[in-house]
Amino acid sequence: MSIYLLKNKTVPKDPYFDAFNESRYSTTFIPLLDHxxxxxxxxxxxxxxxxxxxxxxxxxxxxxxxxxxxxxxxxxxxxxxxxxxxxxxxxxxxxxxxxxxxxxxxxxxxxxxxxxxxxxxxxxxxxxxxxxxxxxxxxxxxxxxxxxxxxxxxxxxxxxxxxxxxxxxLKPNIAERFTQVYDKSAENSWIIFFSPQGTSEIIDYLNTLKVKNFKIASIGPTTEKFLLEQGIVPNLVSSKPEATTLLQELHKHSL
The missing domain is CATH 3.40.50.10090 (Rossmann fold)
Structure with a gap:
């Protein structure tokens, strides 16, 4: 299963990468922002x-x-x-x-x-x-x-x-970089939204797809509210904004 994390990878360690990698998920970060x-x-x-x-x-x-x-x-x-x-x-x-x-x-x-x-x-x-x-x-x-x-x-x-x-x-060419990796993904992949910032182009692209062979997860209620306003209903909203909780709840949802 492919996991697409719409966030910059935290350095020197990223808890989401560690959690998903240890569970043998194929994990891809798509950086959206520069700080x-x-x-x-x-x-x-x-x-x-x-x-x-x-x-x-x-x-x-x-x-x-x-x-x-x-x-x-x-x-x-x-x-x-x-x-x-x-x-x-x-x-x-x-x-x-x-x-x-x-x-x-x-x-x-x-x-x-x-x-x-x-x-x-x-x-x-x-x-x-x-x-x-x-x-x-x-x-x-x-x-x-x-x-x-x-x-x-x-x-x-x-x-x-x-x-x-x-x-x-915002980083440049967000939609292009997302589609380059997403179009090669397997079915039933997960796209994880961490914040509304920088996601507008990706949401526009997802809303144009006729076949929705992906699931959406939100890191919390604020991002969930934003997604709903954009016409996207998340399949999962993490009960806590942390890697371990998100992984456990995603795994249960995928069974």
Missing amino acids: THTNLPETIEFLASLEFLENYNHLIITSQRAVEVLDLALHSVPSDTREKIFKKTAYTVGPATSKILYALGFQFIKGGSEAGNGDILSDIIIDDLKNCKNDKIIFFTGETRRDIIPRKLTSSGYCLTELVIYKTI
Whole structure:
């Protein structure tokens, strides 16, 4: 069975590749996006500043791309500064980003597998900091992001600052690269959607096919909602946004 993952392969290790490869699935990544830091010197300067070190004890980091930029920036600050940063509380979405933050050096991580999306994470933060609403919170984010977390926290009276540290652009020739590998695929292949970003051309192509010899999986409800709006009903929506859960549920669905 062929598995097409509509995402960039995470380096140095990708949990989805490891999980599917160990289960002997034929796994193909189709990168859709390019990510780059927006202003690395500014990020480094902020991380090393007394303003950040003394006044922000709570961080929100919801994407692996933000972690990658932070990792790059942290290598340019003194080691004693890094140790102070790693002792701050980091709130994140999903187990994958949580594991990367632990590997990076953060010691106090909340959310993770208990927060499948930004809405749930916001509720966790609101409850966690209900007795210290004046504490400053910093949200390391990208240029393109949903506003659920900022809206919920600010409307609840929390002091949130956003710092854009990366941007995302579409890779060229997405539809061509997808059709080149998909047209050679066997029947009953799975196409896994991880995000709405960069998928419009692929969806247009899939909607033109008269014979649907594939199945669609969504990594979560946000992407599912987008697919439904585009006229595609997923065969599977992963109950958790993680590789092991997706693999187990896909395997059960394929029996």
